Amino acid sequence: MISGFESIQLTTIILIVVAGFAAGWVDAVVGGGGLIQLPALLLVPGIAPVQALATNKMGSIFGTATSAATYYRRVGPDLRTAVPMALIALAGSFGGASLAATLPAGVFKPIIVVALVAVALFTALRPSVGELTALRHEGHRHYVVACLIGAVIGFYDGLIGPGTGSFLVIALVSAMGYAFLEASAKAKIVNMATNAGALLFFLPHGSILWGIGLLLGAANMAGGYLGARTAVQQGSKFVRIVFLVVVAALIVKLGYDIWQENFA
Secondary structure, three states: OOOOOOOOHHHHHHHHHHHHHHHHHHHHOOOOOOOHHEEEEEEEEOHHHHHHHHHHHHHHHHHHHHHHHHHHHOOOOOHHHHHHHHHHHHHHHHHHHHHOOOOOHHHHHHHHHHHHHHHHEEEEHHHOOOOOOOOOHHHHHHHHHHHHHHHHHHHHHHHHOOOHHHHHHHHHHHHOOHHHHHHHHHHHHHHHHHHHHHHHHHHHHHOOOOOHHHHHHHHHHHHHHHHHHHHHHHOOHHHHHHHHHHHHHHHHHHHHHHHHHHHH
């Protein structure tokens, strides 16, 4: 398969478009759109897991680029923090994607679920966190922390992926002191770079289904634009609520995967 349309039915194409739009919207607000988009791609007849991962990244980069541009125009995130963080995350994502071919993602799923539960509890029990920006670090320390976050989460995105945007948002809120809205704006710039890093690895391997990837990208762009506008209009409280919903969904999805792999 090159385009991905060789043996696919119209109903599946429509489902992929709807999933791409919804994923773009969710990604633009708090991240976690892969939870919607990747399962839809796995419905394509004969698709290999690596093709699904690569095509998912291709579709996502259109959405994250659109939402990042929308946030930049309307929120004006500080690029002095976002750009170095994004460059480090791009390198980390490339490294994670390189390792993904040899290391099963199932090894990390229980750790990710525990981390997500901790994130959800932290956010739910501290409702004032993320309402306003109150930076925790100054000077070089601020940039060092930002780059460490970019490196670790970038590597995670290339290796596994689900919840990357959500992890970026909560790290920027809890470790750096940004409000949810500003954290989401920066997260989109970084997430765009992590998608690019993974794509740099997947492109030479011919894993991308170009037709489906471009269609997914168009749907992602529309969802990303609308999601970013919605988040800007509704503010940090809205982003926090969506964040908790998405993290809860990630916990359920990954928990179900662990159950199926080990006990079913």
